[in-house]
Amino acid sequence: MVVEAKENGAAAVAVAGGGKAAAKLMVKRGEPELVAPAEATPTGEKYYLSNLDQNIAVIVQTVYCYKPAPAAASGGDAVSVLRDALARVLVHYYPLAGRLTISEEMKLAVDLTGQGAVFVEADAGCDLADVSDLATPDPAALGQLVYSVPGAKNILEMPPMTAQVTRFKCGGFALGLAMNHCMFDGLGAMEFVNSWAETARGAAELTVPPFIDRSVLRARDPPVISFPHHEFEEIPDISDTAALYGGQELLYRSFCFDPDRLERVRGLALADGGLGGRCTTFEALSGLVWRARTRALGLVPEQRTKLLFAVDGRRRFEPPLPRGYFGNGIVLTNALATAGDLLSSPPSHAAGLVQDAVRMVTDEYMRSAVDYFEATRARPSLASTLLITTWSRLAFQDADFGWGAPAMSGPVTLPEKEVILFLAHGKERKSINVLLGLPASAMDAFQDLMDEI
Numbered sequence: 316m317v318v319e320a321k322e323n324g325a326a327a328v329a330v331a332g333g334g335k336a337a338a339k340l341m342v343k344r345g346e347p348e349l350v351a352p353a354e355a356t357p358t359g360e361k362y363y364l365s366n367l368d369q370n371i372a373v374i375v376q377t378v379y380c381y382k383p384a385p386a387a388a389s390g391g392d393a394v395s396v397l398r399d400a401l402a403r404v405l406v407h408y409y410p411l412a413g414r415l416t417i418s419e420e421m422k423l424a425v426d427l428t429g430q431g432a433v434f435v436e437a438d439a440g441c442d443l444a445d446v447s448d449l450a451t452p453d454p455a456a457l458g459q460l461v462y463s464v465p466g467a468k469n470i471l472e473m474p475p476m477t478a479q480v481t482r483f484k485c486g487g488f489a490l491g492l493a494m495n496h497c498m499f500d501g502l503g504a505m506e507f508v509n510s511w512a513e514t515a516r517g518a519a520e521l522t523v524p525p526f527i528d529r530s531v532l533r534a535r536d537p538p539v540i541s542f543p544h545h546e547f548e549e550i551p552d553i554s555d556t557a558a559l560y561g562g563q564e565l566l567y568r569s570f571c572f573d574p575d576r577l578e579r580v581r582g583l584a585l586a587d588g589g590l591g592g593r594c595t596t597f598e599a600l601s602g603l604v605w606r607a608r609t610r611a612l613g614l615v616p617e618q619r620t621k622l623l624f625a626v627d628g629r630r631r632f633e634p635p636l637p638r639g640y641f642g643n644g645i646v647l648t649n650a651l652a653t654a655g656d657l658l659s660s661p662p663s664h665a666a667g668l669v670q671d672a673v674r675m676v677t678d679e680y681m682r683s684a685v686d687y688f689e690a691t692r693a694r695p696s697l698a699s700t701l702l703i704t705t706w707s708r709l710a711f712q713d714a715d716f717g718w719g720a721p722a723m724s725g726p727v728t729l730p731e732k733e734v735i736l737f738l739a740h741g742k743e744r745k746s747i748n749v750l751l752g753l754p755a756s757a758m759d760a761f762q763d764l765m766d767e768i
């Protein structure tokens with residue numbers, strides 16, 4: 316997840332070396348069309364978006380690539396199978412066929428216009444093998460596989476979702492999606508994509524139908540703020556990292572942690588017994604990258620630094636959110652430390668701070684976060700912050716539209732320079748790819764620290 320609205324997520328960052336694949340990948344798009352729900356759906360009303368949906372209204376671009384394979388059971392080509400299935404799945408997910416608007420409370424809502432999702436077919440003048448491996452984002456190349464509405468100046472001028480299906484010369488194809496995070500979080504997005512996929516495979520009913528009503532997450536009246544909510548705190552950059560970022564090229568690299576290496580990371584966090592022998596992979600890995608990035612950026616010891624990450628609140632709400640909840644069920648939690656504190660303490664300290672931040676997320680914490688937005692309309696701040704986004708358990712591999720699991724899938728870009736993404740990697744998805752961007756000299760320092768593990 317990301318926390319600030321951008322005109323277009325794809326334009327947010329520059330990637331070194333992005334030109335090579337872009338030069339090979341030349342995509343010719345057809346005219347965009349609107350795919351409306353295949354049956355009548357509620358129209359003419361406003362669809363409520365909760366406070367958890369409000370401050371992550373940013374477009375997330377992802378690509379799913381499929382190798383050449385015999386046609387799907389239906390016998391159709393990928394473009395027509397995906398287009399028809401989209402119309403059918405939108406009957407269940409009809410808010411995606413509407414358009415974003417501002418409600419009377421001055422919040423984002425969906426105008427249920429029933430207009431439809433934007434769908435574009437396209438042709439690439441090369442083979443799928445010419446697409447970079449998606450381990451490191453390459454917006455110049457991959458951006459051609461996703462459709463952005465030209466000239467849209469803000470998210471109100473962008474549809475909640477666009478889909479582009481690109482045919483490759485080899486017979487493979489790519490599905491590129493641009494979906495607004497205010498419509499759903501990673502889990503919700505995957506439930507939608509996988510419902511669309513099973514519809515394309517001919518399923519008569521959805522395995523997980525969406526639970527449409529988001530009013531279960533309405534703020535309390537009056538709002539009750541019972542936590543300090545440091546996620547909104549603006550921490551001054553006393554280390555002047557702005558100069559470092561301004562003076563050097565931003566490099567992107569991904570670091571693969573296979574199960575053995577992950578176990579070594581956990582071992583480091585557990586070594587001094589400070590965590591009582593209990594620490595998850597996520598806690599240990601997050602603590603590791605928080606410390607390594609702090610060191611690599613050369614933060615001064617007095618520099619306060621914030622770690623933010625999303626926690627899936629579905630099972631933590633009381634009562635839990637209904638199955639198939641269509642919307643953001645995630646909440647940001649945080650940990651704070653000075654650079655000196657992080658780096659002079661053993662790895663267990665950082666991992667322990669992550670653990671405390673996970674444990675802090677209770678029903679009351681999440682209700683307080685909802686109420687905080689109600690009272691302040693504030694957005695989380697990324698100043699002096701690392702935001703870790705965990706996609707490692709998202710079911711990208713289930714997006715089988717009839718041509719098998721995607722040969723590769725992933726994001727087109729990282730949304731902000733403060734974001735690190737954890738992605739599942741490997742056949743059994745037991746490895747984690749840590750994807751990040753840093754100024755060149757800091758990336759070298761980060762690389763050295765990773766090489767030690």
Ligand SMILES: COc1cc(/C=C/C(=O)SCCNC(=O)CCNC(=O)[C@H](O)C(C)(C)COP(=O)(O)OP(=O)(O)OC[C@H]2O[C@@H](n3cnc4c(N)ncnc43)[C@H](O)[C@@H]2OP(=O)(O)O)ccc1O
Binds near residue numbers: 501505596
């Ligand atoms: C709009 O279009 C989009 C959007 C997107 C993407 C959007 C987003 O990024 S939204 C944010 C997505 N991330 C999350 O929702 C995070 C979900 N994870 C959690 O909430 C975790 O609980 C945690 C807070 C990160 C902490 O994790 P952890 O410390 O690992 O603790 P537990 O979860 O309790 O796990 C403990 C232990 O249990 C095992 N386990 C639990 N669940 C699973 C699972 N599902 N699979 C495998 N194993 C599991 C595991 O053993 C854990 O221990 P280990 O030490 O062995 O790891 C994208 C695309 C779009 O189009």
